[in-house]
Amino acid sequence: MIVVALGGGLGALARYGLWHVLPPPPGHFPLATFTANVLGCVLIGVLMVLITEVWSAHRLVRPFLGVGILGGFTTFSTYAVEFHELLRSGLVLGAVGYLTVTLLCALVAVILGVWGTRLGANLVRKSEAS
Template sequence: MKQIVLVFIGGGLGSVLRYWISKILNPYYSNFYLGTFLVNIIGCLLIGLLLGITIKNDLLSQNQTLLLATGFCGGFTTFSTFALEGHSLLKESTLLHFSVYTIGSIVIGILAVSLGLWISKLL
């Protein structure tokens, strides 16, 4: 039960922060969801750092990893919103905007996880 509560708390905090960032940044860019894009990239970098540090140094306990990686990062990042916004761009914008958002999110997200893991090796 404790593990469920930790994921719940982390997920709630991550979701609120994601909502706040997207609410602030998304309205300023009509053809690109910058808030969601940044949240997903930052979340990828953060999960790479957290898990890399945990693997290397055994720094975080299982409960801390559940709170931060599963809970916070899981709540902070969002695949469903990414998919919905991609659909909106495809329907209402140009193929170029859709392609940059979609391919950029995936490629830069994977690079951010890799960067986080790489940085964790240096710490």
């Protein structure tokens, strides 16, 4: 689907820009990938609430924004490669820490994105009702 490809290209460009802002020094915590994955997870939580509970979205919004842009922005394949590189360089504790912290933060990020968006949407509804 063309909207997924276009969105994926935009998301990958955003991740590439983030990688240049936070370049990963060899053998250190890969901050750019971590940031992209956690931020992307927050935004996925926000997006899913907005397009399923708050707005009546066009059928192509989810594939373009969710699968395309946010799928291209997040990079769990790079996360796996960076984990492997940390292991290969002998930084076992750092690799396991990176693996664990990223996974936990990504899951919490989705939950916070969903929770915060629902809270905000409820506040807006209440203010509109009064």
